[in-house]
Amino acid sequence: AQTVTQSQPEMSVQEAETVTLSCTYDTSESDYYLFWYKQPPSRQMILVIRQEAYKQQNATENRFSVNFQKAAKSFSLKISDSQLGDAAMYFCAQRPFNNAGNMLTFGGGTRLMVKP
Amino acid sequence: DTEVTQTPKHLVMGMTNKKSLKCEQHMGHRAMYWYKQKAKKPPELMFVYSYEKLSINESVPSRFSPECPNSSLLNLHLHALQPEDSALYLCASSHSFDRAGELFFGEGSRLTVL
Numbered sequence: 001a002q003t004v005t006q007s008q009p010e011m012s013v014q015e016a017e018t019v020t021l022s023c024t025y026d027t028s029e030s031d032y033y034l035f036w037y038k039q040p041p042s043r044q045m046i047l048v049i050r051q052e053a054y055k056q057q058n059a060t061e062n063r064f065s066v067n068f069q070k071a072a073k074s075f076s077l078k079i080s081d082s083q084l085g086d087a088a089m090y091f092c093a094q095r096p097f098n099n100a101g102n103m104l105t106f107g108g109g110t111r112l113m114v115k116p
Numbered sequence: 117d118t119e120v121t122q123t124p125k126h127l128v129m130g131m132t133n134k135k136s137l138k139c140e141q142h143m144g145h146r147a148m149y150w151y152k153q154k155a156k157k158p159p160e161l162m163f164v165y166s167y168e169k170l171s172i173n174e175s176v177p178s179r180f181s182p183e184c185p186n187s188s189l190l191n192l193h194l195h196a197l198q199p200e201d202s203a204l205y206l207c208a209s210s211h212s213f214d215r216a217g218e219l220f221f222g223e224g225s226r227l228t229v230l
Contacts, residue, residue, distance in 0.1 A: 043223050043224045044222065045159070045206070045219075046221070047218060089156075103161060103172070104161075106158030106159060107158065109158055
């Protein structure tokens with residue numbers, strides 16, 4: 001079974017500064033994918049970034065990057081130059097590589113507030 | 117077009133009513149999903165359709181009845197719901213059944229059961 005834990009229910013950051021959201025997971029699978037999804041107050045959830053566990057290089061997408069520590073089963077999200085539009089719920093998620101049904105296991109979420 | 121469109125955005129119904137939630141996508145995706153999301157909680161998977169066939173039913177009560185009339189449409193029929201079924205219902209789609217987690221979500225239908 002897979003579990004995903006986000007230990008920070010809420011975080012806040014000053015606009016233009018950097019913030020890191022934590023995520024740890026547990027799995028017995030050797031190959032898997034990890035994701036960060038963003039759900040703004042308008043509710044539409046969007047994929048922010050994806051990491052394949054077999055890749056050692058950390059994924060980056062513009063201002064978003066991850067720190068993937070496979071041995072520690074840690075997958076944190078760093079947001080640089082935070083903007084007001086980054087305010088949202090952020091969900092860490094995982095799925096095994098060979099997984100029919102695209103079934104994601106979500107963490108409990110972290111609410112990020114951005115202060116102007 | 118990279119949108120998943122859900123209607124209605126808000127729905128209030130009594131426990132004896134019958135209503136339906138609708139979801140539409142025109143991205144050519146062949147897998148579609150229903151999720152239920154309670155406030156401040158992550159989404160919970162309810163159903164998965166792949167190529168218009170029900171592939172996964174996560175032990176959802178029969179008062180929720182999904183339907184996939186064609187590859188672009190997904191419905192969720194509601195009947196005899198309970199107040200605890202009040203939640204945000206999210207529809208999502210993906211390129212295929214096993215494409216790695218690239219889900220596209222709609223904005224959701226906010227359901228209140230009185």
